[in-house]
Amino acid sequence: MRQLPDLFLAEMRALFGQFGRLGQWPEFLQALQEPSTAGLRANRLKITPGLLRRYLAAQSGFAPEDIEPVAWSADGFRLPAGLQAGKLAGHAAGLYYIQEPSAMLPAQVLAARPGVKVLDLCAAPGGKSARIAADLGGEGLLWANEISAERVRALQRNLELTGCTQAVLTSASPEDLARALPGYFDAVLADVPCSGSGMMRRDDHAARSYLSYGPESCSLLQRQILESAWQMLRPGGRLIYSTCSFSLTENEAQIARFLADHPEAAIRAIPKAPGVDDALPLTSQLTGAARIWPHRAAGEGHFCAWLVKAADCAGPARALPELPAEQGCAEDWEAFAAFSREVLSPAGHDRLAAWLENHRRRAENGRLHLVPPCPDFHGLYRLKTGIFLGQVQRKGRSGARFLPSQALLLSLSQLELSHVLAAPEGHSLIRQCLRGETLFVPEDQDVSGWPSGTLAAIALGTGQGIWPLGWARLTQPPILKNLYPAGWVRPGQNV
Missing domain, CATH: 2.30.130.60 (Archaeosine Trna-guanine Transglycosylase; Chain: A, domain 4)
Structure with a gap:
């Protein structure tokens, strides 16, 4: 039997009692003893959900109907026990991102559209950014940020696996980012650090995290992050706040406090697919937010709220300087051109021409990038700027040789290669x-x-x-x- 912290059980029982749900208490406890549900999302930049389902079935021996769609995700699936998707080559090709089903909800609610500017503020390990990248479809800007130096490397790899060409990746505090980018984004996703109580049955570390940090201390950090996220949202924009916590303090109470402090903010009702419940009625408007409970859906605990900023509010926005093109040495780009002639097919040259039309060339110490239109990120530590094409290797008097990156390859299809x-x-x-x-x-x-x-x-x-x-x-x-x-x-x- 899975041992759960007494403090957690006391908090949850009080929560169920406060909202008249003690009748569900035995089901909730039983659900926490059951195995967690595994899931993954199709990367629609490379494969359709239908094709992915057939691929997984063909490689695993399961029937396609055993790989069930996630009701609240347009491209998500629940995996049957024993299907080890992480060991298939399709994972290394970036065809899908392995993600717990409940965690698919926030990016689905955000519903990014091609051409918009989106910030994923607490982005590691990258599942929500991967979904946003697919929704952008090669148009617009995904700014993924992760303050943790340890977690940001996983985020970088996972973004490169998607083949996304529109991403900027930084590692900065939300406060520093807000000072640099006030009122800039059309949409912001803040999947904030939390006590992790919603992940008790999935993650053995969740209980220790809950006891070490707890809802109260986490809520203070969440409040600061939410304020920074709001500062970076343009008037009329939308902000998605989410946690993997059951705690009222981190969820409904957090949003209620924010709405009280921000008259320019309003909450929008999240469409409730099967398995997604209304949030707890701390106030009547908060039922528009959403919860996923493990005893009512095939997923872990999750909370999500959709906030909008009034279109006519006065914000901190100011004109931001655009990132300048820094083309560097002409010889470096000539080396890249020679590589392109050798390696790319006619379709690949068409793809490259489209990139060059919509991106800025940048070169830093022989490292060549194509960067989507974005503000100057001077002073921010960045790890990825658009498409990292590769590195130019100097060969003395014999010239320069271009060494392509893995990120470039994963941004191309086989039809674009010779x-x-x-x-x-x-x-x-x-x-x-x-x-x-x-x-x-x-x-x-x-x-x-x-x-x-x-x-x-x-x-x-x-x-x-x-x-x-x-x-x-x-x-x-x-x-x-x-x-x-x-x-x-x-x-x-x-x-």
Whole structure:
């Protein structure tokens, strides 16, 4: 039996009693002893939910109907026990993001549209940013921020897996970000740090976190984050506040206090899909917010509120200087152009032309970027600015050589690449690529027309499609030098 902190049980029983729900108390306790529900979201930048469902079924042996849609997410699925999606090559190709089903709700409510400017303020590990990126569809701006230096690296990798070309990633405090970007964003998502009480059955650390921090101390931090988030929202914009906590203090009471302090703020009713309940009626308007309870839905505990800022309110907005183009050395971009001629197909050149039309060129110490229109982030620590194309390697008098990034590859489709070696799930080419091992051209693939030194994409090929995984360079046929990032390698990965 899972042991739950006495302090937590006392708080929850009091909560159920306060709102006349003691009849549900036994069901709630029973649900906390049951296994948690696993889930994932299709990355619609690369695959449709329907195709992903068929891919997962084909690779796992489960029937497609065993992989059930999440009612409150347009692209989410619940996974049957035993389906280990993290071990499939499709995960490394960025076809999906593994995410607990309840955590899919906030980005669904935010409902980003192409062309808007969105801030994900507490973005790690990246599930909500990944959904926002898909909703933007290559237009607009996703500004993902994570203050934790430890967690921000996972966020960077997960964003790069999506193939998103519109993201800026920073690691700054909400207060510093608010000073730099007042009134700038059309929409803000604040999935704030919390006591984690809603995750008791999923995460063994949740109980320790609850006892160490608790709802009261967390609520103070949440209030500060919410204030900073509000400062960065333009008049008429929307803010989504969410936690994975059951606590009234962190949820309804937090929003009630905020609404009392901000007459320019209003709450909007969240559409309630099956499994999503009204929030607790601390005030009548708060029922428009939403809760997910583990005894009433296949998911963990979650709270979500949708706030809007009055269109006619006076805000802190000021004209922000746009990020200037810094093209750097012409030789660096010539090296990239030579790479493009060698590696990209005609469709790839069309894609690159579209990027160049809608992004700014930036070069920093030979590192080339294409950055979407955004304010100058001077003074903010940044980890990702749009598309990191790659690094120019100096070769003395012989010129410069461009080394493409993994992020660039994952932003392209196999149709946009000239040289692709595709193999199915479980093939030695796929396994060795993801393990960082030396590669060999499969016997059934003809590379006789490829000169030595050809840069190729290793790709996962299935009945549902072909997706790039990593770069490789043909050295001495049939040997390929594996260029999969060392930091991404998982030794012994079962793929």
